[in-house]
Amino acid sequence: MQTELSTTLGVEHAVFGFTPFPAVAAAITRAGGFGVLGAVRYTAPDELARDLDWMEAHTEGLPYGLDVVMPARKVEGVTEAEVEAMIPEGHRRYAARILAEHDVPPLPEGEVSGWRITGWMEEIARGQLDVAFDHPIKLLANALGSPPPDVVARAHDRGIRVAALAGSPRHARHHRDAGIDIVVAQGYEAGGHTGEIATMVLTPEVVAAVDPLPVLAAGGIGTGEQIAAGLALGAQGVWLGSLWLTTEEAELHSRRLTAKLLAAGPGDTVRSRALTGKPARQLRTAWTDAWDAADGPGTLPMPLQGLLVAEANSRIQRHEVEPLLGTPVGQIVGRMNSERSVQAVFDDLTRGFEKAVDRINRIAGRA
Amino acid sequence: MQTELSTTLGVEHAVFGFTPFPAVAAAITRAGGFGVLGAVRYTAPDELARDLDWMEAHTEGLPYGLDVVMPARKVEGVTEAEVEAMIPEGHRRYAARILAEHDVPPLPEGEVSGWRITGWMEEIARGQLDVAFDHPIKLLANALGSPPPDVVARAHDRGIRVAALAGSPRHARHHRDAGIDIVVAQGYEAGGHTGEIATMVLTPEVVAAVDPLPVLAAGGIGTGEQIAAGLALGAQGVWLGSLWLTTEEAELHSRRLTAKLLAAGPGDTVRSRALTGKPARQLRTAWTDAWDAADGPGTLPMPLQGLLVAEANSRIQRHEVEPLLGTPVGQIVGRMNSERSVQAVFDDLTRGFEKAVDRINRIAGRA
Numbered sequence: 001m002q003t004e005l006s007t008t009l010g011v012e013h014a015v016f017g018f019t020p021f022p023a024v025a026a027a028i029t030r031a032g033g034f035g036v037l038g039a040v041r042y043t044a045p046d047e048l049a050r051d052l053d054w055m056e057a058h059t060e061g062l063p064y065g066l067d068v069v070m071p072a073r074k075v076e077g078v079t080e081a082e083v084e085a086m087i088p089e090g091h092r093r094y095a096a097r098i099l100a101e102h103d104v105p106p107l108p109e110g111e112v113s114g115w116r117i118t119g120w121m122e123e124i125a126r127g128q129l130d131v132a133f134d135h136p137i138k139l140l141a142n143a144l145g146s147p148p149p150d151v152v153a154r155a156h157d158r159g160i161r162v163a164a165l166a167g168s169p170r171h172a173r174h175h176r177d178a179g180i181d182i183v184v185a186q187g188y189e190a191g192g193h194t195g196e197i198a199t200m201v202l203t204p205e206v207v208a209a210v211d212p213l214p215v216l217a218a219g220g221i222g223t224g225e226q227i228a229a230g231l232a233l234g235a236q237g238v239w240l241g242s243l244w245l246t247t248e249e250a251e252l253h254s255r256r257l258t259a260k261l262l263a264a265g266p267g268d269t270v271r272s273r274a275l276t277g278k279p280a281r282q283l284r285t286a287w288t289d290a291w292d293a294a295d296g297p298g299t300l301p302m303p304l305q306g307l308l309v310a311e312a313n314s315r316i317q318r319h320e321v322e323p324l325l326g327t328p329v330g331q332i333v334g335r336m337n338s339e340r341s342v343q344a345v346f347d348d349l350t351r352g353f354e355k356a357v358d359r360i361n362r363i364a365g366r367a
Numbered sequence: 368m369q370t371e372l373s374t375t376l377g378v379e380h381a382v383f384g385f386t387p388f389p390a391v392a393a394a395i396t397r398a399g400g401f402g403v404l405g406a407v408r409y410t411a412p413d414e415l416a417r418d419l420d421w422m423e424a425h426t427e428g429l430p431y432g433l434d435v436v437m438p439a440r441k442v443e444g445v446t447e448a449e450v451e452a453m454i455p456e457g458h459r460r461y462a463a464r465i466l467a468e469h470d471v472p473p474l475p476e477g478e479v480s481g482w483r484i485t486g487w488m489e490e491i492a493r494g495q496l497d498v499a500f501d502h503p504i505k506l507l508a509n510a511l512g513s514p515p516p517d518v519v520a521r522a523h524d525r526g527i528r529v530a531a532l533a534g535s536p537r538h539a540r541h542h543r544d545a546g547i548d549i550v551v552a553q554g555y556e557a558g559g560h561t562g563e564i565a566t567m568v569l570t571p572e573v574v575a576a577v578d579p580l581p582v583l584a585a586g587g588i589g590t591g592e593q594i595a596a597g598l599a600l601g602a603q604g605v606w607l608g609s610l611w612l613t614t615e616e617a618e619l620h621s622r623r624l625t626a627k628l629l630a631a632g633p634g635d636t637v638r639s640r641a642l643t644g645k646p647a648r649q650l651r652t653a654w655t656d657a658w659d660a661a662d663g664p665g666t667l668p669m670p671l672q673g674l675l676v677a678e679a680n681s682r683i684q685r686h687e688v689e690p691l692l693g694t695p696v697g698q699i700v701g702r703m704n705s706e707r708s709v710q711a712v713f714d715d716l717t718r719g720f721e722k723a724v725d726r727i728n729r730i731a732g733r734a
Contacts, residue, residue: 001730001731002730002732003730014730168633168634169632169633169701187565187567188555188556188565189555189564189565189567189568195634196634197556197633197634197698198554198555198556198565198566198567198586198587198698199565199567200554200556200565200566200567200586200587200588200593200596200597201556201587201593201633201697201698201699201701202633204590204592204593204702205633205701205702219565219567220565220567220568221567223571225571225599225600225601226567226568226571226600228596228599228727229567229595229596229597229599229600230567230596231726231727231730232592232595232596232599232723232726232727233592233593233596234592234726265536266535266536266564266568266569266572267535267562267563267564330568331564331565331568332568334536334568334572335571335572353731354731356599357727357728357731357733359598359599359601360595360598360599360724360727361724361728361733363368363369363370363381363598364368364720364721364724365369366724366728
C-alpha cells in the first residue's frame with residue numbers, strides 16, 4: 001500500500017504500528033511498515049537509549065519512530081510527592097478495598113511499582129526527547145495534545161516529522177496550527193485515550209479539517225479489510241496499536257493477560273477513566289467496573305488517577321489477579337484470537353487488503 | 368454498486384435508505400437505491416395504507432420496503448393507560464419542570480400529541496403488517512429484535528425478505544437463528560438505537576457471525592467514501608438513515624430543527640436513553656442533558672420513558688423551542704450541511720464511491 005506519505009517516509013506499506021515493545025516495533029519496520037515505539041513506560045533515559053540502540057541495530061536502515069506523552073499544559077516545579085499528596089484519602093481506601101476484596105498480595109519486598117506517573121510528566125518526556133534526538137528516528141509522535149513549539153522546531157531541524165493524535169476535527173486543527181506534520185485521527189473504538197467520534201466519521205472529518213496535511217486512520221483497524229476502509233475514508237495511512245499485543249514478540253509479562261486478550265470479544269472493552277483519569281478504552285475488568293460504579297467515589301482527574309492506581313496496577317499485574325487484570329486495547333480485540341509473529345500478522349494485513357480491493361472492484365463493476 | 372444482494376433484489380445500487388417520509392423513500396428507490404419507509408409514526412393503519420399506495424404509484428415498479436418496530440417480547444393485554452400509570456410522579460414532575468424552565472407552551476386546544484407509544488406496541492405493529500402484506504413491498508425490516516416466527520413465515524410466503532438490526536455479533540446470530548434473511552449491522556455512531564461497537568469493528572464481526580447471510584453496514588455512512596469503507600468491510604450493502612433528514616423531500620415540520628441539523632458538528636450528538644428508555648443516538652439538546660444529568664431522576668425503561676416524554680416532545684416540536692429541539696441522528700450530521708434533493712444526494716454518493724475506488728486502486732498500485 002503506497003500513499004504520498006508512505007513514499008515520502010520511504011516505507012513499503014502505509015501501515016504504522018504503535019507498540020511499547022522494541023522487538024515488535026522493529027519487526028513491524030522490517031515487515032515493510034513503520035514501527036513506532038511507545039516511550040511512556042521508560043522512566044530512565046538510559047533504558048530508552050539502550051532500546052533505541054537495539055532498534056537501530058535491528059531495522060536494517062529502515063525507518064521507525066518514537067511516541068512520547070508530552071502534555072501541552074506544563075506543570076512547573078511540582079514533585080511526584082506533591083502530586084501524590086493531592087489524592088483524597090477516600091479514594092486511597094477505595095483502591096485498597098478493591099485489592100483486598102480480590103486478595104491481591106503486596107509487591108514482593110524490595111520490588112517497586114514499575115509503572116510511574118512520572119512517565120507522563122514533561123520533565124521525563126524532555127529527557128526522553130534528548131535521547132531520541134540522538135537516534136536516527138524519522139517520526140516523533142505525541143499522544144496527548146500538540147507538542148510545544150520548541151520540540152516541533154528541534155524535530156524539524158533534524159528532518160524528523162511530527163505526528164499527534166486527535167479525537168475531533170477541532171483537536172486536529174489545533175495540531176495543524178502548532179506545525180504538526182501528520183495527524184492521527186483516533187476513533188472511539190481505539191484502545192487508549194479516545195474521544196466520542198467513531199473512526200468511520202472521524203477520519204473524513206479530520207482529513208477535511210487539516211487538508212492538505214496527511215492523516216492516519218486509527219481505531220478499529222486490525223485486518224486488511226479495515227485498512228482498506230480506513231484508506232477509502234481519505235487517510236494516507238493507518239495506525240494500529242492493539243493488534244500487536246498478542247504477537248509472539250510482545251512482552252506482556254502475563255500469560256493470563258494474553259489469554260484474556262485472546263478470549264475477549266468486541267464488546268469486552270470499556271472506555272473508562274479508571275486508568276489515567278481521562279477516558280481510555282481498555283479491557284473491561286472488575287477494576288474498571290469498580291471505578292465506573294455509580295456507588296463508587298468516581299475517578300480523579302489526570303494525573304491523580306494514574307498516580308493513585310499505579311501501585312495497585314503493579315500488584316495486579318505482578319500477581320496476575322485474573323478478574324482485575326487489564327490493559328488498554330481497542331474493540332478489535334475480538335479479532336485477536338491467536339498468537340503469531342509480527343511478520344505473519346503483517347502478511348495477513350497485506351493479503352487481506354488485496355482481497356478487499358478485489359472485492360470493491362467487483363462491486364464497482366471494474367473486476 | 369452491485370453486490371449479490373442488490374442483484375437479487377433488483378436494485379441498481381446496494382444503497383438502502385431508511386426514512387419516515389414516503390416522498391424520501393420513493394425518491395431513493397427512483398434514484399436506484401432501495402427505499403425503506405419507517406412505520407413507527409403511523410398509528411392508524413389507513414394512513415399507512417394511503418402512504419404505501421402513494422409509494423406504489425411513485426416508484427415506477429422498482430423495489431422498496433417497510434420498517435416496523437415489533438418488540439420480540441410480547442406485552443399481552445396491557446392498555447396504554449395501564450402502562451401510563453406505571454410512570455412515577457417524580458419523573459412527571461421533572462419533565463414538567465424542564466418544559467417550564469424553557470417556557471414551552473401547551474399544545475393548542477384540540478391538538479393531541481402526534482407521537483404515541485402505541486406505534487411501538489405489537490398490536491399496532493401487527494395492524495401495520497396486515498396493511499403491508501397487502502402492498503407489493505420487497506423487504507420487511509424490524510428495528511427491535513427478531514420478528515416473531517409467524518411474521519417471518521408470512522413474509523417469506525409472499526416472497527418478502529426480512530431484515531433486522533443488530534448491534535453485536537450475538538444479536539446477529541439470534542436473527543440468523545430466527546430465519547432472518549438480511550442483518551443490518553448498526554454501529555455505535557448511527558442515529559437511533561445503537562450498541563457500543565463501532566461500524567468499523569461491528570461490520571466484519573457480524574459478517575463472520577452470520578456468514579453466508581448478507582449484511583448491511585449502518586452507522587457513520589453518509590458519503591461515497593464511507594460507502595466504499597462499509598463495502599470493504601464485507602457488507603453486501605449499506606443502510607443510511609440520517610443523511611435524508613435534510614433533503615428537500617423530508618418533512619421535518621420544523622425549520623429550526625432543519626437549521627440545527629445543518630449547523631451541527633460530528634460531536635453534537637449523544638447516545639442517550641432520554642427518548643425511548645434504550646440508548647439511542649440523537650442531537651444533544653438541553654432535553655437530553657436534563658435526562659442524562661447526574662442530579663436528575665434518570666430515565667425510565669422502555670416503553671415508559673417514551674410514553675412519559677411523548678407529549679413533551681410534541682409540545683417542543685409544535686412550538687419549535689430551540690434549546691430542546693432534537694431528533695435521532697448519527698454522527699454524520701457533521702457532513703449534512705445543505706438542503707438538496709434526494710437525487711442530488713444520491714448522485715454525490717455514487718460519484719464519491721467511484722472516486723474512493725479510484726483512490727484505493729492507486730494506493731494498491733492498480734491504477
